[in-house]
Amino acid sequence: MRRITVVGGGFAGLTAAITAADSGARVTLREAHRTLGGRARTAEGPYRANEGPHAIYSGGPHWAWLKQQGLLGPVVAVPALEATRLRLHLGGQLRRTPPLALLKLARRPAGQAPVGQDFLSWATSQVGEAGARAAAHYTGVALYHHDPGSLSAAFVHARLRRAASLPPEAHFVRGGWGNLIDRMATRARDLGVRIETGDRVSELPTAEGPVIVATSLDAARHLLGESSLRWPSGRSTLVDIALRTRRGDAWVISDLDAPGWIERFTAQDPTLAPAGEQLIQAQLPIGPDESKADGIAHAERLLDLGFPGWRDRLTWRSSSVAEGRTGAVDPPGTTWRDRPAIRRGDGVFLAGDQTAAPGMLAEVSFNSAIEAAALALTSSGLEVAP
The missing domain is CATH 3.50.50.60 (FAD/NAD(P)-binding domain)
Known part of the structure; x- marks a missing residue:
């Protein structure tokens, strides 16, 4: 053979x-x-950061295959209490609830969005430009792209539906x-x-x-x-930090003013950092003319809002740029x-x-x-x- x-x-x-x-x-x-x-x-060592968030979606085909093969192992979901600490950055401020227009788009049946039109144009015709931009930026968590609105409407809408699904599909491999x-x-x-x-x-x-x-x-x-x-693919600055634990920190900050996502991963998996510390990972898409530093500055602005005093609590930090390593995007x-x-x-x-x-x-x-x-x-x- x-x-x-x-x-x-x-x-x-x-x-x-x-x-x-x-x-x-x-x-x-x-x-x-x-x-x-x-x-x-x-990453090896006390701070077990992945190269990006690496959620595994329970609605996907690999979930069933890994279970069948006995390979899935322990997975964790986000505790209900932590889910209440989702924050959305819109108009320069943090809010607890998403815009109604974003929810309307996420609930549109699959197959409605056209392949041949960009997402922003199509979504604007459905819910107006402000809601369309917020929805496009929300999909940054699944696209790692600096301008999701410029991509195929069908491509982006399918990912919006899954990223905003309830109950959440996202689970995480323990450790x-x-x-x-x-x-x-x-x-x-x-x-x-x-x-x-x-x-x-x-x-x-x-x-x-x-x-x-x-x-x-x-x-x-x-x-x-x-x-x-x-x-084509995305390009993102990835920022990983560890902070001493503080009650009241956000679980997720989703930027609706520009694509960007910050998540406290120890909320669902405390094994990723030493006791008394929390691991936070951020992915901030950057455009062709932007630098790693631009992404870091974006991350720090969001951290200032959702993690007060984070600089004084910092115990570890790492950053990198993921270029052409974040999956395909369809124009x-x-x-x-x-x-x-x-x-x-x-x-x-x-x-x-x-x-x-x-x-x-x-x-x-x-x-x-x-x-x-x-x-x-x-x-x-x-x-x-x-």
Whole structure:
């Protein structure tokens, strides 16, 4: 039997490797870094910050698959008391309730928003410009894009509906996504997957069998030598801080004046920081002409409002820029079907969050990985195990 090679050991790569091995294939997974996880890594040490919020949505296909595989592990939801500490930044002030126009848009049935029109224009025709902008900015938590209103109305509206759903779909892997990656790696090894870390691939081993490239789109473009492997994504400043605990801090600040989201993650998972401290993560989308410092300044303005005296309580801080690492965004007139295809020809298949697969956030990586594994198995004369 020929061997299936998976290049990339993040969530997509591990999903593809487990699917292929569970169906009887011989699989090698090769990861350039010394650790697995990709964007699903969790920082080591007392402050277990993910690379971005990394909520896992219970309505998504990967939730059911992880449960079926026995990999989901302990997950936590937001306690009801903390949910009352959601704050919305609008007109320069914090408020407790969302604008009625935002709720009206979120409750519009799926499929009403057009693919070919930008979200801001369509939403303005439905609820007026002020409500449309607030709704567009609210979706920043699921888009990481500096101008959600400029994207396809159908694309943004689908994410608005899920981000504002009740009860909330968002759950969180206890201890950070790194724990989930560890469980997936153990499962892969138990199925016989040969995992090689610190192994950067410079040439595809297609002579050995099918290859699944489960890397960032930029890395895949260079590895495959295909200049057409491009699709727009977001760009965000990520700010992580730890503070000494104080009663009355906000749980979430959602900026409706400009896209931005700050969340106190220890509200639902106290294990992410030492006792007496709380871990807060912020994602602030920045435009092409903006810098990391602009995003940090945005975060600090919101922290001043929702976390009084935070500078005096600061115990740890980290910041970075996520560029082209926050998933695909679809411009007007396009859908996920227009993104780079999974099947690349000559036994090569693509998986990742900017591929031609449906879903939101990590669901795109998952769906493309399952499809890539199925295609690789078929080319090897095997079928996906039920």
